[in-house]
Amino acid sequence: MSQPVPPALPNDALTRFFWEGARAGELRILRCQSCGTYIHLPRPVCRHCLSFDLAGEKVSGRGTVYSFTETHKAFHPFFVDRVPYIVATIELVEQPHLHLVSNLVGIAEPDVHCGMDVVVDFEALGPDIIIPVFRPATDRATAVA
Amino acid sequence: MAQRRVAIVGVGYSQVARNSGKSERHHAAQAAVAALDDAGLKPSDIDGASTWGGDAVDFAWMLGFNRLQWNLNVGTSPAFITPAYHAAMAVANGHSEICMAFRIMMQQPSSAALAAGSASLGAPSPGDTQFMAPFGDFSPTQWAGLLMQRYMHETGATEQDFANFAEVQRSHAMLNPDALQRDPLTAEQYLAHPYITKPLRILDCDYPCDSGSAVIFTTEERARDMKQPAVFVEASALSAIHDMNFEVMPDMVRTSPAHCAEVLWSRTDLTPADVDTAQLYDGFSIITMQWLEALGLCPPGEAARFVSAGHTRLGGSMPTNTDGGAINVGRRHGANFCIEATRQLRGQCGDRQVPGAEVAVWANAVGPFSGAMLLTKN
Numbered sequence: 001m002s003q004p005v006p007p008a009l010p011n012d013a014l015t016r017f018f019w020e021g022a023r024a025g026e027l028r029i030l031r032c033q034s035c036g037t038y039i040h041l042p043r044p045v046c047r048h049c050l051s052f053d054l055a056g057e058k059v060s061g062r063g064t065v066y067s068f069t070e071t072h073k074a075f076h077p078f079f080v081d082r083v084p085y086i087v088a089t090i091e092l093v094e095q096p097h098l099h100l101v102s103n104l105v106g107i108a109e110p111d112v113h114c115g116m117d118v119v120v121d122f123e124a125l126g127p128d129i130i131i132p133v134f135r136p137a138t139d140r141a142t143a144v145a
Numbered sequence: 146m147a148q149r150r151v152a153i154v155g156v157g158y159s160q161v162a163r164n165s166g167k168s169e170r171h172h173a174a175q176a177a178v179a180a181l182d183d184a185g186l187k188p189s190d191i192d193g194a195s196t197w198g199g200d201a202v203d204f205a206w207m208l209g210f211n212r213l214q215w216n217l218n219v220g221t222s223p224a225f226i227t228p229a230y231h232a233a234m235a236v237a238n239g240h241s242e243i244c245m246a247f248r249i250m251m252q253q254p255s256s257a258a259l260a261a262g263s264a265s266l267g268a269p270s271p272g273d274t275q276f277m278a279p280f281g282d283f284s285p286t287q288w289a290g291l292l293m294q295r296y297m298h299e300t301g302a303t304e305q306d307f308a309n310f311a312e313v314q315r316s317h318a319m320l321n322p323d324a325l326q327r328d329p330l331t332a333e334q335y336l337a338h339p340y341i342t343k344p345l346r347i348l349d350c351d352y353p354c355d356s357g358s359a360v361i362f363t364t365e366e367r368a369r370d371m372k373q374p375a376v377f378v379e380a381s382a383l384s385a386i387h388d389m390n391f392e393v394m395p396d397m398v399r400t401s402p403a404h405c406a407e408v409l410w411s412r413t414d415l416t417p418a419d420v421d422t423a424q425l426y427d428g429f430s431i432i433t434m435q436w437l438e439a440l441g442l443c444p445p446g447e448a449a450r451f452v453s454a455g456h457t458r459l460g461g462s463m464p465t466n467t468d469g470g471a472i473n474v475g476r477r478h479g480a481n482f483c484i485e486a487t488r489q490l491r492g493q494c495g496d497r498q499v500p501g502a503e504v505a506v507w508a509n510a511v512g513p514f515s516g517a518m519l520l521t522k523n
Contacts (some may be wrong), residue, residue, distance in 0.1 A: 004262065006279055007274070007275075007278035007279055009275050009279070010272070010275055012272065012275070014272075015272075015275060015276075018276075019275075040276075040393065041273050041276055041388075041390060041393065066295065066397075067291040067292070067294045067295035067298070067397055068291070068294055069287055069290025069291050069293075069294055069342040069343060069344070069345065070290075070340065070342065070343040071281060071287060071290075071341075071342050072339060072340045072341055072342065072343065073256045073260070073284075073286075073341050073342075074256070074259070074260040075256060075259045075260065075266070075281075075283040075284045075287075076259060076260070076262070076265075076278070076281070076283055077260060077261065077262040078281075079260075079281045080260050082281065084343075085281055087280055087281060087282045087287050087290075087291070087342075087392075088291075089291055089392055089393065089397075096395075097395035097396075099392070099393035099394070099395065100276075100393070101276055101277055101280055101282055101392045101393060102280055103280050103281065109343065113298075114294070114295060114298040115298075125279060129279060131279045131280060133280075
């Protein structure tokens with residue numbers, strides 16, 4: 001039996017910047033070029049000023065844990081060998097309530113708390129898919145960011 | 146046309162069961178027959194139909210309803226409140242005289258089937274799953290875990306409070322012959338279950354099953370002469386505050402129920418103090434907690450302690466989910482709360498009757514969207 005593969009990414013002009021960014025080691029978020037509002041999840045229009053002039057921009061990769069849940073049951077073949085793993089909602093520092101779903105790595109669940117500082121890192125799930133994950137911010141990581 | 150006052154005159158369930166082997170149509174037919182019998186109505190009396198699950202027109206033809214002058218199929222929306230709300234609106238506006246609202250829900254795939262890759266869960270907004278699935282985020286239990294975790298962080302609620310909630314609900318289910326889970330349950334037994342999406346456990350989730358539910362709405366004038374004591378729709382409200390991505394909501398503690406309740410109370414002279422019993426969605430237990438606070442049935446941030454202090458228990462100050470909740474009666478996607486509220490106001494709940502209940506609120510869903518309905522005896 002072949003190895004389970006990660007969920008496929010769509011070929012989507014609106015969101016390609018995000019995955020290309022991850023492959024380049026950058027966290028990029030869609031931003032309105034007119035008013036500066038970050039839009040996540042990506043949408044074709046800015047919900048603040050209704051401009052259609054939007055582009056993916058590199059962000060600092062710093063954020064805080066808004067909430068998290070350690071998943072103990074697999075809901076997809078690829079994740080059977082990965083449980084337990086932590087799904088988290090990360091609030092990016094660029095804008096209040098700029099929330100992103102990701103994974104927390106490099107930390108055990110009992111040590112995680114809402115509000116803790118985290119920084120982005122990147123993990124290859126397969127040859128074609130690199131995802132932005134987050135790990136606890138150390139002084140060094142914070143300084144670099 | 147002025148809005149007409151609307152009443153619930155018939156309620157019914159199919160033979161709800163785990164993997165029943167019966168079709169969606171079969172459950173719809175059983176629920177409709179039960180509701181018609183409850184109301185003392187004939188199929189030809191029904192001239193409006195709405196559903197989530199299957200097709201209202203298909204059901205109407207199958208069941209020999211009258212020619213429909215109003216019908217609606219709803220999709221992703223806040224559970225049974227959506228077909229119910231719109232059926233009540235159709236009657237209020239004179240677009241239907243007697244209208245049946247359905248919720249037919251077939252059991253969803255097991256986590257074992259999902260892990261094996263032989264089944265997958267539907268996605269409410271497919272283009273957005275690319276920002277969830279690669280991170281292993283597929284299941285509603287995961288957003289529920291996020292909502293629960295954040296709630297505990299902000300309010301100081303504990304896993305013990307959720308264990309107490311499960312114990313209270315089961316104590317109600319033990320008094321309900323229709324409940325699928327009726328064995329005694331202690332808080333310790335709850336805590337002994339493994340996590341699914343920590344801090345959420347299996348007993349925080351509604352119980353998967355095949356179910357059909359039907360509720361009949363008509364005018365006050367017609368309701369006065371019918372078989373059952375009429376139960377009136379005092380006020381209702383829907384809310385939608387965000388797209389369907391729970392995981393990125395700006396505030397996971399005060400979600401759409403807060404807005405929905407604000408709208409609901411603005412449409413009535415009644416207040417939270419008038420409510421005798423609450424029937425609040427428990428697709429996940431955190432949802433009931435949000436509704437208790439949103440509706441003003443307990444102070445903000447206090448729902449978990451309100452539950453642990455016994456207020457939601459039969460005999461407590463706000464008997465809540467008196468049928469045992471969907472955790473115990475099985476996933477009827479909110480319809481059980483409408484039906485239980487109706488039966489409480491009729492005084493038909495037997496051992497679990499709230500004495501003298503005159504005002505009941507039932508509410509569905511959480512997060513991006515939700516709905517609530519206030520019912521009265523008079």
